[in-house]
Amino acid sequence: MAEGRFTNPVVAALAGIRDFFARQQLADRYSDRDRADGKTVLVTGANSGLGFALAVEFARRGARVIMAGRSKIPEAGERVVRLAGSDLVEMRYLDLSRIDTIHLFTEELQRGGTTIDIALFNAATALPGSRKTASGQDEMFLVNYLSNVILSRLLITKGILKPGDPDTRSKVLFISSDSHRGSTGIDYGEFGRYFEYGVSKGISNYSYFKLVLNTYATELSRRINGDGIKMSINVICPGPVHSNIVKEAPWLLRMVLKGIFWIIFKSPARAARPVVYMALSEDYKDTTNAYLHMFNPKKMDPKVYDRAEGKKLWDRSMQLLREIDPQYSVYGAAGPS
Numbered sequence: 119m120a121e122g123r124f125t126n127p128v129v130a131a132l133a134g135i136r137d138f139f140a141r142q143q144l145a146d147r148y149s150d151r152d153r154a155d156g157k158t159v160l161v162t163g164a165n166s167g168l169g170f171a172l173a174v175e176f177a178r179r180g181a182r183v184i185m186a187g188r189s190k191i192p193e194a195g196e197r198v199v200r201l202a203g204s205d206l207v208e209m210r211y212l213d214l215s216r217i218d219t220i221h222l223f224t225e226e227l228q229r230g231g232t233t234i235d236i237a238l239f240n241a242a243t244a245l246p247g248s249r250k251t252a253s254g255q256d257e258m259f260l261v262n263y264l265s266n267v268i269l270s271r272l273l274i275t276k277g278i279l280k281p282g283d284p285d286t287r288s289k290v291l292f293i294s295s296d297s298h299r300g301s302t303g304i305d306y307g308e309f310g311r312y313f314e315y316g317v318s319k320g321i322s323n324y325s326y327f328k329l330v331l332n333t334y335a336t337e338l339s340r341r342i343n344g345d346g347i348k349m350s351i352n353v354i355c356p357g358p359v360h361s362n363i364v365k366e367a368p369w370l371l372r373m374v375l376k377g378i379f380w381i382i383f384k385s386p387a388r389a390a391r392p393v394v395y396m397a398l399s400e401d402y403k404d405t406t407n408a409y410l411h412m413f414n415p416k417k418m419d420p421k422v423y424d425r426a427e428g429k430k431l432w433d434r435s436m437q438l439l440r441e442i443d444p445q446y447s448v449y450g451a452a453g454p455s
């Protein structure tokens with residue numbers, strides 16, 4: 119059975135203390151002068167927490183921001199307009215637990231002739247247990263992992279994310295968590311299969327699915343880029359964020375976690391800084407498959423870089439999509455390789 123780094127939510131939250139006090143190697147490279155004028159930035163899960171703060175920050179820096187989410191439409195977008203003093207902000211409906219909405223979302227972008235310069239795959243959920251989606255998968259598996267595969271593949275296939283030279287190519291950032299480290303390898307017996315579980319396995323799955331996501335990001339970068347860089351595909355952990363991520367936890371646990379968040383976790387605006395840095399700084403213009411843990415460049419868990427594992431995950435993900443997505447043919451036969 120797959121196991122993530124943590125099974126106890128309080129222990130997981132307390133691990134944030136170390137991050138809170140960790141040295142931030144590249145923090146002084148963060149600059150208000152890194153602008154995003156003329157760029158189109160997509161943020162998933164943009165109505166709340168880190169995603170909302172990122173929407174504000176990129177709008178402030180001159181970008182056209184597409185806020186994708188399933189709730190608080192249009193209120194969250196209107197707040198970003200007010201806070202950033204920019205009207206280049208739009209909100210689009212996207213429920214990552216429903217595959218059909220991912221297709222509709224990308225079709226709409228394609229119809230509008232939109233291309234995206236920076237895509238921030240930020241949305242994720244932490245549920246207290248299993249929940250079955252309309253397409254039959256576990257909700258955390260779909261939202262935290264598979265929807266990112268679907269969305270990235272559709273955006274690439276439709277030419278919304280584009281390869282190119284350093285000034286024109288799209289940048290993709292997967293928002294992950296350093297808690298992926300130490301998770302077990304990918305369990306293909308469980309992969310995409312729905313079964314019931316409770317809080318401990320839910321916590322464990324959160325970090326485990328981040329390991330799966332990072333493995334996919336690494337394989338995607340390999341397939342798109344080969345030996346050069348055609349598209350910049352990186353991974354970042356923002357560190358502990360005082361956000362709404364525990365909103366579905368049982369009441370008492372939620373109160374405890376919120377207390378910990380309040381005392382030691384960073385505000386979303388602060389947690390957004392390394393993400394903005396990685397997306398806009400010249401330092402990361404020519405990189406792919408890099409990882410930042412806040413402002414600290416690191417390697418991810420070694421399992422993430424295993425080529426055979428990356429290929430296997432890719433093949434199994436596509437096989438699963440063939441089985442569950444009636445619109446599978448839209449991805450294109452060869453995929454983005």
Ligand SMILES: NC(=O)c1ccc[n+]([C@@H]2O[C@H](COP(=O)([O-])OP(=O)(O)OC[C@H]3O[C@@H](n4cnc5c(N)ncnc54)[C@H](OP(=O)(O)O)[C@@H]3O)[C@@H](O)[C@H]2O)c1
Nearest residue numbers: 163166167168189213214215240241242358359361362363
């Ligand atoms: N909080 C931390 O300490 C921490 C640490 C490391 C990494 N991260 C990562 O940071 C990212 C942002 O999380 P956060 O802390 O800012 O939590 P958050 O406030 O709960 O934000 C998560 C976002 O994902 C969205 N989302 C969840 N399920 C969705 C679905 N089915 N369809 C579309 N959107 C959905 C949420 O929308 P709704 O409001 O509609 O639910 C919300 O906008 C996540 O990838 C998380 O794993 C967080």
